[in-house]
Structure formats: C-alpha cells, structure tokens
Amino acid sequence: MTKTKLRIFSYQPNPRIFKSTITARICNIPIEVRGAKPKELKNWLWDFDAHPMSKDDLKDQKEYIQKAKAGYQGELYKTEAFLSAHPYGTVPAAFSPDGKIGVFESNSIMRAVARLDKSNSGLYGHDPYSASRIDGFLDTTLLFARESQIYLLALMADKLNEKVYYDTERALTNWLSGIESALTNNNFICSDALTLADICFCCELLLLQSEHQWIEAITEIGEKLLSSKAIEDRFPRSLNHYEKLSARTDFSPDIKDHRAKIKSGQKIYD
Amino acid sequence: MTKTKLRIFSYQPNPRIFKSTITARICNIPIEVRGAKPKELKNWLWDFDAHPMSKDDLKDQKEYIQKAKAGYQGELYKTEAFLSAHPYGTVPAAFSPDGKIGVFESNSIMRAVARLDKSNSGLYGHDPYSASRIDGFLDTTLLFARESQIYLLALMADKLNEKVYYDTERALTNWLSGIESALTNNNFICSDALTLADICFCCELLLLQSEHQWIEAITEIGEKLLSSKAIEDRFPRSLNHYEKLSARTDFSPDIKDHRAKIKSGQKIYD
Numbered sequence: 228m229t230k231t232k233l234r235i236f237s238y239q240p241n242p243r244i245f246k247s248t249i250t251a252r253i254c255n256i257p258i259e260v261r262g263a264k265p266k267e268l269k270n271w272l273w274d275f276d277a278h279p280m281s282k283d284d285l286k287d288q289k290e291y292i293q294k295a296k297a298g299y300q301g302e303l304y305k306t307e308a309f310l311s312a313h314p315y316g317t318v319p320a321a322f323s324p325d326g327k328i329g330v331f332e333s334n335s336i337m338r339a340v341a342r343l344d345k346s347n348s349g350l351y352g353h354d355p356y357s358a359s360r361i362d363g364f365l366d367t368t369l370l371f372a373r374e375s376q377i378y379l380l381a382l383m384a385d386k387l388n389e390k391v392y393y394d395t396e397r398a399l400t401n402w403l404s405g406i407e408s409a410l411t412n413n414n415f416i417c418s419d420a421l422t423l424a425d426i427c428f429c430c431e432l433l434l435l436q437s438e439h440q441w442i443e444a445i446t447e448i449g450e451k452l453l454s455s456k457a458i459e460d461r462f463p464r465s466l467n468h469y470e471k472l473s474a475r476t477d478f479s480p481d482i483k484d485h486r487a488k489i490k491s492g493q494k495i496y497d
Numbered sequence: 498m499t500k501t502k503l504r505i506f507s508y509q510p511n512p513r514i515f516k517s518t519i520t521a522r523i524c525n526i527p528i529e530v531r532g533a534k535p536k537e538l539k540n541w542l543w544d545f546d547a548h549p550m551s552k553d554d555l556k557d558q559k560e561y562i563q564k565a566k567a568g569y570q571g572e573l574y575k576t577e578a579f580l581s582a583h584p585y586g587t588v589p590a591a592f593s594p595d596g597k598i599g600v601f602e603s604n605s606i607m608r609a610v611a612r613l614d615k616s617n618s619g620l621y622g623h624d625p626y627s628a629s630r631i632d633g634f635l636d637t638t639l640l641f642a643r644e645s646q647i648y649l650l651a652l653m654a655d656k657l658n659e660k661v662y663y664d665t666e667r668a669l670t671n672w673l674s675g676i677e678s679a680l681t682n683n684n685f686i687c688s689d690a691l692t693l694a695d696i697c698f699c700c701e702l703l704l705l706q707s708e709h710q711w712i713e714a715i716t717e718i719g720e721k722l723l724s725s726k727a728i729e730d731r732f733p734r735s736l737n738h739y740e741k742l743s744a745r746t747d748f749s750p751d752i753k754d755h756r757a758k759i760k761s762g763q764k765i766y767d
Contacts, residue, residue, distance in 0.1 A: 314678035315637060315671075321629075328626040335632035342625030355612030356598040359591075362605035362632075367585060369636055370643055401585075408584035 230324065231259040232343050235336060236277040237319035238265040240495060242434040243333035243372075244319055245481040247340045249426050253477050254344035264496050268318070273305040275312070275326035280304065334365045334427060341423055350423055361417050364424035367405055368431055374398035375435050378453070382441040383496075389448055396453055399435070403462045410464040428465075429472040433482060439489045500594065501529040502613050505606060506547040507589035508535040510765060512704040513603035513642075514589055515751040517610045519696050523747050524614035534766050538588070543575040545582070545596035550574065604635045604697060611693055620693055631687050634694035637675055638701055644668035645705050648723070652711040653766075659718050666723055669705070673732045680734040698735075699742040703752060709759045 233251075237244050239262045251258045261277050262268065271279050272288065280288065285304070292302045305316055312329025313320045321330040321339060330339050341351040352358035378395040381387045406428060409416050416424040435454045438445065445452060459466060473482045488495055503521075507514050509532045521528045531547050532538065541549050542558065550558065558574045575586055582599025583590045591600040591609060600609050611621040622628035648665040651657045676698060679686050686694040705724045708715065715722060729736060743752045758765055 310678065311682050315675040323626040328630055329633075330626060330629045331633040332636035335629045335636055338632050339625050339629035342628060355609050356593040356600060358612060359600045359605045359609035360598055362608050363599075363601040366602035366605055366636075366639055369639060373640055373643065405585040408580065412581050 229257045231257050232324060233258045233321055233330075233336075233339055234275070234324070234326075235260045235262075235319055235321045236273070237262045238268055238496075239263060240485055241319065242430045242437075242481075242485065244336075245433070245485075246333055246337040246423075246426050246430045247321075248481050249430070249478055250337050250340040250344075250350060250423065252480070253350060253421075254340065254346050254348050256340055256343050258340060262318070266496070269303060271304070273303060273309045273316075273318075273320075275308060275322045332369075334369055334423075337423060337426065338365075349420055350426075352417075352422065357418065361422050361424050364405075364409075364416055365427055367402060368424075368427050371398050371402035372431050372434075375431065379434070379437055382438060382444055385444065387441070387444045387448060392445070392448060392450055392453070396456075399453055400461075403465050406465050406468075407462045410468055416468070425468070425472055426478075429469060429478060429482070432469050433473075433486060436486065437489050437495070439492055440494050442492065499527045501527050502594060503528045503591055503600075503606075503609055504545070504594070504596075505530045505532075505589055505591045506543070507532045508538055508766075509533060510755055511589065512700045512707075512751075512755065514606075515703070515755075516603055516607040516693075516696050516700045517591075518751050519700070519748055520607050520610040520614075520620060520693065522750070523620060523691075524610065524616050524618050526610055526613045528610060532588070536766070539573060541574070543573060543579045543586075543588075543590075545578060545592045602639075604639055604693075607693060607696065608635075619690055620696070622687075622692065627688065631692050631694050634675075634679075634686055635697055637672060638694075638697050641668045641672035642701050642704075645701065649704070649707055652708060652714055655714065657711070657714045657718060662715070662718060662720055662723070666726075669723055670731075673735050676735050676738075677732045680738055686738070695738070695742055696748075699739060699748060699752070702739050703743075703756060706756065707759050707765070709762055710764050712762065 235244060235247060235258065237260065239260070244260060247258060248260065263271065263279065267279070270285065271277055272284070288304045292304060308326070309320070310316055312322060312327070313331050315331060317331060319333050319336055321336040322328065330336050338351070344350065352361050374395045375398070378391055381391045406416060413419050415421055416428055432454065438452055438454060442452060472478055473486065505514060505517060505528065507530065509530070514530060517528060518530065533541065533549065537549070540555065541547055542554070578596070579590070580586055582592060583601050585601060587601060589603055589606060591606040592598065600606050608621070614620065622631050644665045645668070648661055651661045676686060683689050685691055686698055702724065708722055708724060712722060742748055743756065
C-alpha cells in the first residue's frame with residue numbers, strides 16, 4: 228500500500244479541498260481526505276484520527292466539547308491534540324503522516340502538497356522569486372475568499388442582504404481585475420505554465436458558483452448570480468481561463484460533477 | 498559592492514516592509530528599499546526603477562497616469578512594465594534583481610527574502626509540513642491585516658465609525674485567540690524556534706499601534722485603542738511575545754524608534 232503523505236479532515240464536498248486533490252493528482256502524491264457533510268461533522272471526533280462517533284462514544288467525549296464557531300452551530304468534539312495542531316480549531320485541517328504537524332488554511336494545505344512534489348512539476352515555481360509571485364496571487368485570492376465565505380454563509384443561513392452582496396461583488400471585481408490583467412501577458416496567471424495560482428483561482432471560482440443553490444434569495448434583492456454577472460461582463464479572459472482549466476483531465480475529476488450539480492441548483496449539503 | 502537580491506518599492510515607513518528587512522537582517526540577505534512618505538509617492542514614477550520625478554518629468558509621463566485606488570487620491574504614474582509585474586498595481590512592490598519578476602503582498606515579499614536564505618536559519622521551517630504550517634499562520638494574519646487596513650485607512654481619512662471599530666476588534670480577537678493558543682504549547686508561534694510567523698505577527702501588531710496617532714477619534718466613539726484593549730485583557734502570552742520579539746537585536750533596528758514615535762502620538766506621515 229502506498230503511504231499517505233498528508234491527511235486532510237474537512238466537510239465534504241469542499242472545493243477548497245480540490246486545490247489539494249488537483250495538486251496531488253498532478254504531482255502524483257498520495258493524500259487522504261476524511262470527512263462528511265457539514266451537519267454530520269457534529270457527530271465526528273475532530274482529531275488526527277477523525278471519525279464518526281456512535282451515541283455511546285458521544286457520551287464519553289464530553290471533555291472534548293467546544294462551542295462551535297462560524298458555519299457550525301451547537302457543540303463540536305475537538306481533542307486537545309487537534310487544538311494543539313490547529314490553534315484556530317478550523318477545518319479543513321491537514322496533518323503530517325505522524326499527526327504531529329497541523330497545517331491549516333486551504334491555500335497552505337495545497338502548498339504542503341506542492342512542496343512534497345518531487346516530479347519537478349513547476350507548480351510552485353522554479354526559484355525564490357517565481358514561488359513568491361505565486362504566493363502573492365494566493366494571498367490576493369485569500370482576500371477574496373474571505374468575502375465569498377461571508378456571502379455563502381449568509382446565503383446558507385437565509386440572511387443575504389444588499390450589503391453582503393455588494394461587498395462581495397467589490398471584492399470579486401478587485402480580485403478578477405488583477406487576474407484579467409495578468410492573463411493579458413501570459414497563458415496562465417503567474418507565467419506561461421500552470422501553477423498553484425491557477426488551481427487556487429479555479430477552485431475559488433467554483434466555490435463561488437455554489438450560489439446557484441440560493442438563486443431565489445439573490446433574485447429577491449433584485450440581483451443576479453455574482454459568478455455570472457461579474458465575469459461575463461468584464462472579465463472575458465478570466466472566464467475563458469476558468470473554462471479551460473475546468474476541462475483539463477487533471478482538474479475535471481474534482482470539478483466536473485460538482486459543477487454540474489451546483490449549476491442544476493441541487494442542494495449539495497442536504 | 499554587494500549585489501542586491503531583492504528591490505522593494507513602498508511608502509515609508511511601513512511596518513509591513515519591516516517583515517522583509519527583519520528577515521533580511523537575520524539571514525544576511527542584501528535587499529534594497531526605495532520609497533517615500535505616501536503623499537510624496539504621487540510624484541514618483543512607479544516602476545522597477547522607481548524614482549521621484551521633476552515637474553518636467555511629470556509632464557512627459559502623461560501616458561502612465563492611472564487612477565489611484567485605496568489609500569491614494571488623484572493620479573499615479575505607473576509604467577506598463579510595473580503593471581505587468583504587479584497586476585494589482587499596489588505597493589509594497591518587490592522585484593527580482595533583473596526587474597522581470599514582480600512579487601506583491603508583504604507576506605509574500607517576506608517569503609521571497611526567506612527563500613533566498615542559504616544560512617539554514619529555519620525561519621521558513623525545515624520540511625514541507627513545518628513550512629506550510631508557517632504559511633497557515635501567515636494566512637490567518639493576512640485575514641486580520643485586511644481588517645486592520647480598513648480600520649487605519651478610516652482613521653487616516655477621519656472616517657472612523659463604530660462598525661469599522663467593532664469589525665476590526667472581532668478580527669483582532671479571532672487572530673489573537675489562535676496565537677495565544679499556539680503560545681500555550683511553544684515558545685514561538687509555530688514551534689520552539691523563531692519563524693516568519695513570529696516576524697509577521699510582530700510587524701502587524703506594530704502596524705495596528707499606528708492607531709495611537711488618532712486616539713481622539715477613537716475616544717470620540719467611546720472606545721479605547723484596540724492594540725491595548727484586546728491584548729492586555731485577554732491575550733497575555735501574545736503581549737509578552739510581542740514585547741520579547743520587539744526587544745531582540747535583530748528586530749529592534751526596525752521596531753524601536755518607529756514604536757516610540759507612534760506611541761508618542763506623533764503623526765508619522767505628515
């Protein structure tokens with residue numbers, strides 16, 4: 228059996244985890260992803276050895292109870308070892324194979340996979356400058372991702388309002404303006420080859436498309452889907468790049484079915 | 498003459514640049530920082546060869562005029578090469594020594610300096626997992642930094658309101674809760690040795706202390722300095738860590754005078 232090089236615990240499906248699974252596929256790195264739908268994670272033990280608990284298990288784990296934060300309600304069962312490896316207590320939560328080193332934030336989990344690459348894929352650049360330029364794009368994407376998280380949680384909780392919508396639109400416009408400008412000069416975001424910047428871009432745009440599930444709430448405030456509106460109008464290169472990336476054989480195993488499901492309006496977490 | 502390994506163009510002084518200058522000092526990497534006070538940058542050519550322009554120069558550079566974005570007003574002079582290297586058009590803006598590769602976002606500029614390190618400092622970890630754990634802390638710090646940027650720009654523009662204050666406080670509390678938890682187990686944020694996570698933490702907290710310059714506006718909404726309030730109350734380990742880092746001989750050349758100046762209430766950009 229091939230030894231897993233990284234274990235990730237997360238709610239699923241999660242386009243932010245696709246950043247890592249796509250990278251792992253390209254670099255041929257064996258990784259393991261554990262998890263379940265968001266509401267089922269309430270009955271999981273949050274640990275390196277994360278697993279669903281029986282009713283008896285749940286009674287025994289009282290000392291682990293933590294108040295849930297953003298995106299969850301009620302109580303969660305997080306071990307001390309989990310919180311030591313993951314001081315923010317969040318998922319996705321990745322671990323080194325011995326469970327000792329915790330890696331958090333989906334961009335950085337993806338970075339871990341890329342750093343394990345011995346195939347010279349160039350996904351994380353070829354020198355200190357190109358690697359750090361890729362990180363710059365990951366950083367600006369993270370700033371957008373923060374806003375889109377607020378937007379999607381508002382939709383999920385049936386609490387969308389105009390302010391949240393327009394804040395997210397502004398963040399999307401700012402993010403894509405840089406991507407669009409970068410794609411004027413190159414075939415890929417960071418250079419003329421595929422890098423983590425492209426993988427991150429594709430998965431964050433896919434995540435934003437989750438908004439399809441709540442199109443009625445968006446129509447109610449007199450607006451359209453952000454992912455269609457902003458891109459089709461002003462960012463043709465970004466849209467074209469997204470389509471090209473999504474269709475790649477190393478992306479589509481993660482992207483294709485998920486995208487079809489959300490575009491059909493199907494609720495993915497029910 | 499020692500050859501510069503990275504050139505950074507920025508308004509100055511800028512605690513976010515201290516991330517790079519501290520890293521460069523520890524690793525003994527020669528870097529160059531160019532720039533001036535924010536309002537003077539309006540008369541600079543924004544380029545790899547950034548420099549202040551004379552009145553005649555300004556007339557000749559009309560084709561470079563760009564509408565200023567966040568933090569600036571009026572017009573800025575950005576060359577095509579600048580915008581190609583920096584698709585978001587922002588400062589701080591770093592360049593490889595040949596000017597061809599642009600690196601943006603202060604955390605990623607710091608990463609570039611650390612990647613140039615050949616001294617085995619361990620500042621960026623020792624393996625794929627520890628390096629990516631450091632990146633996770635840089636990412637959570639970036640999410641706070643985005644909020645503190647909004648807060649400081651509001652103070653600077655005399656537009657502080659309660660919403661901005663409390664949003665920033667919430668982000669600060671979330672950020673420091675993870676730092677505080679991490680410092681329960683280790684002497685430094687990421688492990689038992691100094692890493693980029695500590696340098697980034699220290700410089701972002703220093704930047705937040707810039708609020709001292711506008712203490713009247715903060716008092717006017719019935720509040721206290723965020724940097725004092727949140728830390729002293731609930732985050733004693735974080736405060737202690739900040740003090741210890743600031744006093745280090747490899748940090749203090751950047752930190753000491755700047756901190757004294759802002760704590761005295763002196764306006765640093767006038």
